[in-house]
Amino acid sequence: MVSKNYFDHNLALLAHLRGLLVALGEREQIPDESHAAFVQRLDELIIALPDIPEDRHLGQDMICQVFHRYPQVAHQVPRDLLWFFGGDCLHYMPDEEIxxxxxxxxRRHEAEAQGQPFDWNQERQLLELPETSSRH
Known part of the structure; x- marks a missing residue:
């Protein structure tokens, strides 16, 4: 079971990705029907995901398609979404990041098991600091 905060965090990232794609469509020459259909499918995913959180294969497919269809924004795809959807999305992550x-x-599972709050972003920042730096 995915915690509500973690799940909501990833839904917000999906909405952010959608915004990037809409903006891309507005400023670049992209086949409109194909792009509009893709954004529509992303909207459907955002709406359906809360009801079927364990069924992430559609999300995996959509994220992978972003890398293929929109390479100009691939570097802006939130890394958390690659991890959240897993599967083929992990091919876009180096081993160190995984x-x-x-x-x-x-850490998230430990905190949830103990009934403690878990701040995904704060914990990620702590883990991403170089080992030689001080972690205050």
Missing amino acids: SIYQQLDE
């Missing part, structure tokens, strides 16, 4: 996300997930 390791960080595995640690994050472990």
